[in-house]
Amino acid sequence: MSNEYLSIEERLGLNSYIIDKEPHIKVNYEICKNCVEKPCTYVCPARLYTVDEYGNVHFNYEGCLECGTCRIACPHGAVDWNYPKGGKGIHYQFS
């Protein structure tokens, strides 16, 4: 199978995940309320952070690529980040 002409969304769809009941990323939404920049909403390559019409941040750890970008990008320390345990998390099929 050639991945040469696949879109980003199609490539992400090739990944598989073993979802852990315990999120490996926990977001402190109280801190997010006072964050003006909200960089998590545009740095996450999997687009897992969103903002609703009231300015509240929402996050879903399922589909996380485990790149760690959100942990580094958050200027207020609102992202508690740990690798998934016990073989959970993302499994890349084509490296």
Ligand code: SF4
């Ligand atoms: Fe998105 Fe990477 Fe953070 Fe996962 S670790 S939520 S893919 S920025």
